[in-house]
Amino acid sequence: MVIDWNQRETNNGRGLRAAEYVRMSTDHQEFSTDNQSAAIRSYADKRGYEIVRTYADDGKSGLSTDGRDAFMRLIDDVENGRADFSAIIVYDVSRWGRFQDPDEAAMYELRCRRAGVDVLYCADQFENDGSIGSSIVKTVKRVMAGAYSHDLSVKVFAGQANLIRRGYRQGGAPGFGLRRMLVDQNGEKKGQLDRGEHKSIATDRVILVPGPDEEIAIVREIYRIFVEDGRSEREIAAALNARAILTDLSRPWTRGTVHQILINEKYVGHNVWARTSFKLKREHLRNDPEKWVRADDAFAPIVDRQMFMQARAIIDARSERLSDEAMLDLLKSILDGHGQLSGIIIDEAEGCPSSSAYRSRFGSLLRAYALVGFSPDHDYRYLEINRKLRALHPTVIAEIIAGIGAVGGRVASDPLTDLLTVNGEFTVSVAIMRSIFTSAGSLRWKLRLDTALNPDLTIAARMDENNDRPRDFYLLPRLDMREAVLRLCEYNGLSLDAYRFDTLDRFYRMAARALLPRAA
Template sequence: MKKKNAAIYMRMSTDMQEHSIASQERMLYEYAERNGYLIIKKYIDEGISGQHASKRPAFMNMIDDSENGDFDSILIYDSSRFARNLVESLTYKKMLMDNGVRLISITEPNVDDDEMQLYFDAFSGASNEIYVRKLSKNVTRGHVEKCIRGEVAGTPSFGYYKDKYYDTYQIQEDEATILRYMYDAILNGSSYFSIATYLAEKGIKSKRGNIIDSRQVRRMLMNPINKGWLRRTVGGQSFYKKSNLQPIVSEEIFDKVQEIIEERASKYKKYSKPNEIRKHWLSGLLICPHCNGGYNYNTRGGTPPKKPLFRCGNQTRGACKQGSSIVVETVESMILTKLKEIYAGSLEPYMKNITIPTIKPQIDYQKEISKLNLQLKRAKEAYLAEIDTLEEYKENKTRLTAEIESIKKAEQNQNKVIPFDQDLFKNKLLNVITLLESNCDMPTKISSARSLIEKIYLDPRQKSVELFFYA
């Protein structure tokens, strides 16, 4: 008797309560041999949840291949291998049916009556979905309990690894050394770009094997787990508390770097170029007062080469009729003259052009307090509904009230205006002038200028400049 062509699909999720792929394959081949099936294709999704089919590449390939007519049956160990979402289960089974492919579970009833099979599919699909939801709730509950105890759950971040024998998170010393270098580099004035460049040159990549770019450097530096603190939201509950992890850097170093990150964020636009690739210390600072567009640095050819100039970008595109251009040397001289004039005189006329920063909170305290108050309300409702005992309610109330008071105290130290120190500002101004007039490299001049100057309105035709500063 001629054997029927079939494919087999195997999946093992990460909950560790499944038959292994090898075990599934052995039983599927045994079933095929007993029942006259010739297995011509295998599809395997390993370590992947069955809740959403779109996240299972082998499954989606199998659905696509079912249109080719290469096989007329698909063998699976049980219906949970196929899908744990009721709607998706019925949808993809209907697609296979339309393609003339029968789905066969080797451990469950398979009936020839379409209506009875529909009832069974609906029942098994609903059961599988209920299982997934229950499992998800149990996992979430476990993570919440860990967070309350200050324990870390989930995939270890860069700098840590999970000791499977003791079920604890430990410092990965080679990665921790890289993180400490990154914190030291920021404290010494390095940019995210220069750190990312150094890491790329050394072949250092992320946990997932990806290149660590400037944005990733910033995110890694901002992760409070590096100072031994936990910040997570699990099951609608937010946690920001000291963990039981050994810190990679001290809280003092971590908090100082966060201040630098906040300061840089207040002075640099979101998509501004790294200092290392700018052509001039005025690049990105000059603004046309007529169209509010930026000036572009332009080099010019000729023999001998003509002097480079700054030109209104919108004028180049024909969008600014009043824009103009100016030789770089000329605008340099104008800016330096103005800076010296401001340094030598009173700051009062320029106070409106000086942005005095405020200390911004690292977290939204009011949002966190609202979440905790909601949890407090739910804890009371659970007690009144006799879901929780009085002892459990008292424990939850004590914990949540203490967290609310802790966050309120932290909030009191935020959003304070930093007093403006005129003498300190003038000292900064003098340092900037000295550096800009020196023979130091361009990246150093760029960093120096941008540490103090926010923007400059330049009108070459009127030969006027208006400077705006950071305090």
């Protein structure tokens, strides 16, 4: 027998007023906001609720509240006494949000409940009545909703990276002198895509091809007069503007637009992607070059490779001739003139090294910004924490190797992967988990198990609240781990905390060896 919880009618709900919240992401959802609303109203009718308000976020991701104006308006109405309803009815937990931290979804629901407004999920098979059973099911569904988006993000990134390696273009304007060409799944050309046009068949792909001859000639002229005549980007931009030549976006040339032509590898046929990332709609990250996804010689080049390398050498030499102090003085003068800093502002500055030069010299733009006293609006402290933890990783490994040796064990370390082989019997990977404070003030940790190396045991050091030292360790055997990514709270229940230890003494006892006398 199948129990339909939605059929359970309640007489005490008659005459109650409710609001509905509906959301549909930009991906293809099985249920549109109209279908969600129909299910919500059927549920409300059975429970005796009257829908008096509708809050709808069309085409909005549930990963965060960014851009979800209706959702934030709903929360604001509830907390500021403007809500003329006693309940909010949502289709299911995932429509409330696919937050990566399930506590974030709980926080918004708690804020509503404290204001006297209940949140009800009409399609989920539980009553949101605060009971132990419903709380457990709801938490599981929140985790599953967040995991869905995470898994989808991983799959999408892997698919896009694969297409890049096969030589296909992944979004973005082609650039001056280049054009986008639509090809079918067999690589046969189907036609050129103009600005604003996109492919309509899922199996079609896009590649870059040389553009009009006059644009190609201008690109080559830019390289020639920069390399051979020694003219600066600003001088080249002024000359192009004097000839009434516009960029591919129909705009006048600037120092920055010329500079981008001189440093972009697509002009020598290389397909480079993932210089930056914005996974799960979190922080924009500028990735290290070794993390870029690339395919060399993917497109037909329009600039000679030797000419390209000469141009890059000239640009790189600008910073090599300057001391750190001189570069920072130039950066400080740009900050004084503009009141802020960004990569574009730096690239537009005359007589100044490029933003990539600052990144290379000082490790990151954020580090250079800090040295001249500039703090961006966004909080990028996590980058410094990650850098500190990466520096700590070799020390932790060295301590573990020393601990194994102290109990008579033997360990071999792979210099490329840091994978440890203990006593020639089992392999160990060492990971450090950065602590993160949630918006609710609790601590969280995330661990990505190394499925490529597939170690027999993972030692995960869980850092303290200041990320200064390990607070404890998890010894995670491969056979018992079913997920590639683990998200840990301060207390995780027996299923995970059974592997938690305050020190590594238990691990060292596993690795210990004792000398035995040889039998006669």
